[in-house]
Amino acid sequence: MNDSIKVFAPATVANVACGFDIFGFAVDNPGDELVLRKTDLKGVKINKIEGDEGRLPLDASKNTAGIAIIKFLEAIGAESQGFEMDLKKLMPLGSGLGSSAASSVAGVFAANELLGRPLAQKDLLPFAMEGEFIACGSAHADNVGPSLMGGFTVIRSYDPLDIIQLRTPKELYATIVHPHIEVNTKDARNILKREISLKKTITQMGNVAGLVAGLMLPDYDLISRSLVDVIIEPVRAILIPQFDVVKNAALENGALGCSISGSGPSMFALSKDFDTAQKVGRAMQEGFSKVGIDSDCYVSGINQAGPVVIG
Amino acid sequence: MNDSIKVFAPATVANVACGFDIFGFAVDNPGDELVLRKTDLKGVKINKIEGDEGRLPLDASKNTAGIAIIKFLEAIGAESQGFEMDLKKLMPLGSGLGSSAASSVAGVFAANELLGRPLAQKDLLPFAMEGEFIACGSAHADNVGPSLMGGFTVIRSYDPLDIIQLRTPKELYATIVHPHIEVNTKDARNILKREISLKKTITQMGNVAGLVAGLMLPDYDLISRSLVDVIIEPVRAILIPQFDVVKNAALENGALGCSISGSGPSMFALSKDFDTAQKVGRAMQEGFSKVGIDSDCYVSGINQAGPVVIG
Numbered sequence: 001m002n003d004s005i006k007v008f009a010p011a012t013v014a015n016v017a018c019g020f021d022i023f024g025f026a027v028d029n030p031g032d033e034l035v036l037r038k039t040d041l042k043g044v045k046i047n048k049i050e051g052d053e054g055r056l057p058l059d060a061s062k063n064t065a066g067i068a069i070i071k072f073l074e075a076i077g078a079e080s081q082g083f084e085m086d087l088k089k090l091m092p093l094g095s096g097l098g099s100s101a102a103s104s105v106a107g108v109f110a111a112n113e114l115l116g117r118p119l120a121q122k123d124l125l126p127f128a129m130e131g132e133f134i135a136c137g138s139a140h141a142d143n144v145g146p147s148l149m150g151g152f153t154v155i156r157s158y159d160p161l162d163i164i165q166l167r168t169p170k171e172l173y174a175t176i177v178h179p180h181i182e183v184n185t186k187d188a189r190n191i192l193k194r195e196i197s198l199k200k201t202i203t204q205m206g207n208v209a210g211l212v213a214g215l216m217l218p219d220y221d222l223i224s225r226s227l228v229d230v231i232i233e234p235v236r237a238i239l240i241p242q243f244d245v246v247k248n249a250a251l252e253n254g255a256l257g258c259s260i261s262g263s264g265p266s267m268f269a270l271s272k273d274f275d276t277a278q279k280v281g282r283a284m285q286e287g288f289s290k291v292g293i294d295s296d297c298y299v300s301g302i303n304q305a306g307p308v309v310i311g
Numbered sequence: 312m313n314d315s316i317k318v319f320a321p322a323t324v325a326n327v328a329c330g331f332d333i334f335g336f337a338v339d340n341p342g343d344e345l346v347l348r349k350t351d352l353k354g355v356k357i358n359k360i361e362g363d364e365g366r367l368p369l370d371a372s373k374n375t376a377g378i379a380i381i382k383f384l385e386a387i388g389a390e391s392q393g394f395e396m397d398l399k400k401l402m403p404l405g406s407g408l409g410s411s412a413a414s415s416v417a418g419v420f421a422a423n424e425l426l427g428r429p430l431a432q433k434d435l436l437p438f439a440m441e442g443e444f445i446a447c448g449s450a451h452a453d454n455v456g457p458s459l460m461g462g463f464t465v466i467r468s469y470d471p472l473d474i475i476q477l478r479t480p481k482e483l484y485a486t487i488v489h490p491h492i493e494v495n496t497k498d499a500r501n502i503l504k505r506e507i508s509l510k511k512t513i514t515q516m517g518n519v520a521g522l523v524a525g526l527m528l529p530d531y532d533l534i535s536r537s538l539v540d541v542i543i544e545p546v547r548a549i550l551i552p553q554f555d556v557v558k559n560a561a562l563e564n565g566a567l568g569c570s571i572s573g574s575g576p577s578m579f580a581l582s583k584d585f586d587t588a589q590k591v592g593r594a595m596q597e598g599f600s601k602v603g604i605d606s607d608c609y610v611s612g613i614n615q616a617g618p619v620v621i622g
Contacts, residue, residue, distance in 0.1 A: 021513045022520060156521035157514070162536060164524050195506040201515070201542070202332045203468070208516045209333060210467035212523040213475050225473060231512070 006311035009106035012098035026303035030091035051089035065107030068131035096262035098143030104131030150306035169218035173277035188263035227257025246287035317622035320417035337614035341402035362400035376418030379442035407573035409454030415442030461617035480529035484588035499574035538568025557598035
């Protein structure tokens with residue numbers, strides 16, 4: 001058994017238009033890289049974090065990946081095992097791409113691998129969620145779920161936790177555009193309405209049912225018709241300059257749908273093939289650049305693997 | 312081409328626990344039988360209606376089946392064609408089993424068949440919905456959809472109308488118990504809350520997604536976990552005496568789930584095999600009979616055919 005491991009955990013798009021707090025999918029790019037080494041000293045030590053511009057805490061008990069590992073070690077009764085970690089953020093923080101979830105997943109996945117897999121991969125979820133709790137103030141699973149399990153996941157229930165993995169069609173590609181502005185996750189939650197009309201709830205349920213059926217059949221037209229959010233997007237879109245322009249640019253260039261990734265400010269689109277997904281990305285970036293906002297663009301298939309060992 | 316036809320259209324269970332206004336499925340039994348004959352006299356004439364205890368109007372312009380045929384004839388420009396009809400209700404009225412929908416569907420299906428199928432079957436839906444409108448005061452499709460198309464249907468959207476048919480597992484059986492009490496559909500709608508908490512909406516969306524995935528995979532445990540309604544059932548259950556007793560009896564006897572059929576008072580359960588579905592039915596009926604309420608029980612698979620010609 002090795003004493004050192006290097007892993008990658010994928011970024012994720014949560015909510016996916018109609019599925020607030022229940023839908024999420026993983027992408028091949030971007031993601032986090034994490035090197036974990038066994039040490040003789042008890043406790044988890046973070047040596048360095050790259051790509052965070054110094055914003056993430058090096059104190060493991062305050063760091064999303066650190067917490068996830070600590071809770072995992074407690075649960076399997078291996079508190080005496082020491083680890084040291086190098087974390088490389090290959091994605092922007094606070095971008096709505098599940099940055100903290102990817103770090104949590106990378107950490108707990110690496111620890112489980114190094115210790116000879118005492119737990120099945122899906123059983124790592126609660127520990128990764130505790131990492132999320134540190135970062136967001138609430139233990140959500142719609143980023144952690146797909147980052148850990150890969151693919152498109154449904155959080156059917158939080159209590160008890162019940163996560164379902166859906167097949168997705170091979171020719172489905174995600175475009176993610178991250179504008180260089182910042183939206184605080186807590187703010188993005190606080191502006192949401194606490195009460196929803198029964199009418200909107202029915203509309204949203206129809207789209208949730210349609211998206212699940214569309215992905216499973218698969219039926220791209222149905223996916224497209226179902227990528228509609230009448231509850232969250234209308235409220236949160238005001239936090240993203242150029243939202244309507246960028247969304248329309250995606251749709252006009254052939255995207256099946258376009259909405260906010262997680263709590264934003266990143267926006268995602270889904271397309272039926274790679275070329276369209278790239279064209280959509282260019283059009284979305286142009287929408288932001290019209291008002292002088294720089295952005296990054298990522299295009300990939302739906303990640304099916306979740307976290308992987310890369311060295 | 313015949314001048315006379317006899318058809319059967321199935322009863323339906325709408326809402327199906329978590330899917331208020333969006334889910335419905337058809338059953339093999341009960342249903343409506345309708346005989347339609349071409350006549351030389353313009354207009355639609357209803358000769359007789361059996362099984363309604365004299366409660367349904369014989370005036371075609373006020374009858375759900377009559378209206379559906381009249382609207383269909385107008386749409387295809389065949390107003391000069393005359394019809395006469397005998398309707399045999401093989402199910403209780405106002406029972407939450409889509410009685411008016413079955414009549415509408417039987418009528419418009421029979422007319423379309425007799426005229427050599429000028430329209431595809433799915434395109435008959437708007438006319439059947441107009442029949443429903445007469446009966447319920449609102450043009451719902453969650454009974455008409457599955458009665459016309461068979462199987463388990465999702466109304467993804469009402470505007471524009473978008474209905475999806477889902478495969479259902481072969482070993483899925485429905486139990487329907489109709490207690491001899493009456494709940495008015497309009498009353499059942501009026502007591503519903505117009506605003507839903509975001510938290511309940513998320514829970515319900517999770518179950519909607521879970522039920523669609525469970526049916527399509529198929530995964531009976533997932534179907535069972537998803538047959539939960541936190542929005543409508545808690546409000547409407549008070550209209551049904553013994554609701555909790557009957558529901559618990561179903562679950563204790565092996566049902567995957569149990570809830571209100573449509574707006575009630577009938578209750579439905581889904582089970583994994585026919586024997587369980589029968590046992591569940593007996594237990595549910597006992598629940599009602601404990602307080603002196605008589606009931607009818609129907610057990611069948613999920614109807615896959617929709618309306619059929621039977622003579």
